[in-house]
Amino acid sequence: MSGSPKYHTVSSGEIRRRQAEEARRRREEQRREKERQRQAAALERAREAALARADEVARRVAAVRQEASRAGLAGDHVAENRLERAREEIRSAADRAAVGAAATVAEQVERSLVDLRQRIDAHQREQAQARVEAVAAQLAELPAGVRERYDRGGAEECDELIATARRYAGKAPAKSDVRVETAAQAVREHLDRVLARRAEDVARTTAAREAAEEVYHRFAELRADAEQARVPLPDEDGINARLRDVVTAVQQGDAARVLGALPELTRLVDRAEAALDGHIDRVIERRELLNSIISALPEAGFTVDRESFTQREDGAMALRAGSADGQQFAVLLRDGADNATEVLYTTDTMQEAAVTGDGKAGECGSLLSVIDRIGEQTRRQGFEPGTVRWDDDDDDQPPPAHSVPNARPATPRGTTR
Amino acid sequence: MTLLDVAETHPACTVLGPGSRYVVWVQGCGIGCAGCVSPQWIPVDHSRARDVAGLADDIAGRAADGLTISGGEPFAQADAVAALIAAVRERRDLSVMSYTGYTLEHLRAHGSPGQHRLLGSLDLLVDGPYLAHRQAALRWRGSANQRLHFLTGRHAGLRDAPDHSAGLQIEVAADETVRWLGVPAVAGFRQWIEDRLGLVPSDTFQREQNR
Known part of the structure; x- marks a missing residue:
């Protein structure tokens, strides 16, 4: 009355079928073309990725070779040659499988670096430890007691710096150079201070001892004179007591005490000498x-x-x-x-x-x-x-x-x- | 449960009544007008009977402006159609229009209680049998003897609207089937378009394909 049933088209169906088949064929062709392009793009991406990876490994190989050279060790030339061949194969690969096969060389080469790296590390560690021990030996040339006597702060600082350098040498040898150099510098300065102060101390002690000896001998001569003249030596007991103190200070190396006591002792001896001379004259x-x-x-x-x-x-x-x-x-x-x-x-x-x-x-x-x-x-x-x-x-x-x-x-x- | 023999439905038809309408084509017609454009819906066939309540839900949920009952002969299943309209109106106050091969006067004088209830629930009615020799390009109607009755005042504004064909609504579905809706302005339209475009009803096509 007011509508149709649903129809299927018959006369145009064949045309549409052929058109559809053609469209389908074109779509399939386009799909194949797109697939081909996709494959080509994927191949190119894979090639670029593999080359980038190979370049990265090559940089690491070069870096490790330089480290090895600095450490006095030979690089892994076989690995470098293999990597170069692999890069050529990647550039000329016709499909992703070939790219992948060549790319595995980069991984193998990178793994091979581990052994060389370990040898370099071990060598660097040995070198670093040897440098630290050389500094420690330099420090040990002066007994710890002497160093602490003349530069306690420096001695403690050197011990700490050497301990730090030892830790770095054992765990991170590449970072130990700065610590070793710091310790070496501190040791040099510390030893300089110790030697200078010891020399100054020895000079003072010697001067004090010599001054004390001079007074001692003067007093001995006065005593002999007094004995010979059979007269008493004025203030002999007081001077003797002070002289014993000075002798003890000299034996103890206490130059300050010696030098502090000598002026008064000298004055007493001078006075005794004058008095003795008066006695003898009389x-x-x-x-x-x-x-x-x-x-x-x-x-x-x-x-x-x-x-x-x-x-x-x-x-x-x-x-x-x-x-x-x-x-x-x-x-x-x-x-x-x-x-x-x-x-x-x-x-x-x-x-x-x-x-x-x-x-x-x-x-x-x-x-x-x-x-x-x-x-x-x-x-x-x-x-x-x-x-x-x-x-x-x-x-x-x-x-x-x-x-x-x-x-x-x-x-x-x-x-x- | 009230059942209605339904041949086809469409949720948004713009050529069978004012606005966009849900159309229900009922299955079975006791009149059998010569040259009917939908002869496939003339036989009584209960195989596609639908529950009125479920169909009313679908209509109330999807119809935009109104409901049009066509066929087949709606008044041959007046009780069920009236029940459908009542069920729809319980959900939404939709405009309802119906076609019938009977005249309004006949229905009023000789109609069954169900047909009277159906008449009482309509806003618009196109009555009278299709007469091929009086085919004309008329609003929502196929032949000049058919009349458009405004049974309520809902569409009073359309009384004086131009009386010319509302055209056809032709659809090509995703499954490549073709259908058209509306009242053709010329006689023999269906045969003409089937021959011109090589159309065969889907039922026939499927049977041939299955052979």
């Missing part, structure tokens, strides 16, 4: 004065008892003489005021007169005559005797004129200065 003077007195006593009727001569620690000298009638006479030479020699005289007669309390002026007059005679004699010997004073309060006494034990030579007595 001793000589007293001996000469005593000799003069000794030579004057026979004129006064006295015979000198030379066995009675004594010299005290303080330099005082004493002598006894006796007259033909048995009178004893004693004389004492000692330090007086202003370093002058004071002479004390005493006789038994005067002691006895003093004990009885009478005849003082006569006894004194007798002693005075003796002193006058002695004074005359000593004046002829170049000594100028002083004025005779009478002093009974002096505690210091000449040796007793006779052998009475504990007899105290008391007043009256004469003194000249």
